[in-house]
Amino acid sequence: MKKYLITILTISLLMNYNGIAQSRGIRIGYIDMEYILEKVPSYAEAKNQLDQKAEKWKQEIETKKSDINKLKEALKTERVLLTKELIEEREEEIAFxxxxLLQYTQKRFGPNGDLIVQKTVLIKPIQDQVFNAVQDIAEAKKYDYIFDKSSDLTMLFAAKKHDISDKVVNVLTRAEKREQMSKKQQRLEEEKERKQELIDDNPELSERQKKSEERKAARLQMIEDKKLAAEEKRKEAEENRKKLLEEKNAKKNGTVSDKSNSETSGGTSTVKGTETTPTVDKKAEAEAAKKKSQEDRQKQIEDRKKAAEEKRQKAISDREAAKKAREEAKSKP
Structure with a gap:
């Protein structure tokens, strides 16, 4: 009866505010308290401890039942051998x-038993936190009504877009995280939360944010490719400079002359006093090494560009799929 009264009262309130809804638009949301409690770590840990206690109580009850059954079986077996007074004494002991056992069961699992009391004590602080979080969200997002789906209120249908349970969970978990953060970390986290809320409340902003991130990623990739190419070029120039310096020192010390004289059969060296110029073979090797280095660098750049293009195409595909899913969700009655 109470459930129906609440439902009728809710419908009456909505009908009374129908005129306001036409002019301003009433914002209605709902939460699922059971879902929220399952997501709160502190509640899950405390509930686990309470479940362990309840299991221990159940085992104690089963042990008492087993003892009573043993007494009954013993009486049944020995009844023909016992006097009337002993039988009555045994029956009184079993009844006692x-x-x-009945009193113990009521004490632990009755309507006002330890399990119900401790559950109430356990859930009360979490409920207070949830109510505070709901009030903050309602004031910030201009909600007119927020219902609890798991309460006595009968909800025949509720669109998922009006469910703010996850927002409440986020508020509670962020509150726990802030207790372990420094002031600087808290400011950064609050700024991140503010941006995320803007994106959640404005799908178009979310799309623009994704496009901006894609452009930023492409720019960063281009800068990285340029840095890589410049680094490769610098290394190549450094190697060439080092090689020229070694050849210059070799010429200065006259170490190249003897070697070139022993290889005059190739006819590729030019002798001037005691110094010789590098052979054609060495020049060809240097050119080949330079060409190979350029090809390797170009291949790395092409691979990076290919990876970036694949990543961009995947992001576009994911965005289109998400957009299609939202359109399908909107088109459903």
Whole structure:
């Protein structure tokens, strides 16, 4: 009966504010308290401890039941051998233990038992946090009504877009994280949260944000490619300079002359006093090494460009799929 009264009252409120809804638009949201509690780490840990206690109580009850059954079986077996007074004494003992078992069961699992009381004590602080978070979200997002899906209110249908349970969970988890953060980390986290909320509330902004990130990634990739090419060029120039310096020192010390004289059969050296110029073979090798280095560098650049293009195409494909999913969700009644 209470459930129906709440439903009728809700419908009456919505009908009374129908005129306001036409002029301003009433914002209605809902939460699922059971879902939120499952997502809160502190509640899950405390609930696990309570479940362990309940399991221990159940084992104690089963042990008492087993003892009582043993007494009953013993009485049944020995009844023909016992006097009337002993039988009555045994039956009184069994009745007494059964009564104790019933009282213990009520104490642990009754309507006002330890399990219900401790669950209430456990859930109360979390509920207070949820209510505070809901109020903050309602004030910030201009909600007129926020209902609890897991309460006595009967919700025949509720669109997922009106579910703010995840927002409440985010508020609670962020509050726990802030307790372990420095002031600078808290400011950065708050700025990140503010930007994310803007994106969540404005799908078009989300699309622009994605495009901006893609352009930024492409620019960073281009800069990285240029840096790589410049680094390769610098290394090549350094190697050439080092090689020329070694050849110059060799000429100065006269070490190239003897070697070139022993290889005059190739006819590729030009002798001037005791100094010789590098052979054609060495020049060809240097040119080949330079060409190979350029080809390797060009291949690396092409590979990076190919990877960047694949990443960009994948991002475009994912964005189109998400857009199509949203359109399909909107088109559903």
């Amino acid at each position: 233990q059964e009564n104790e």
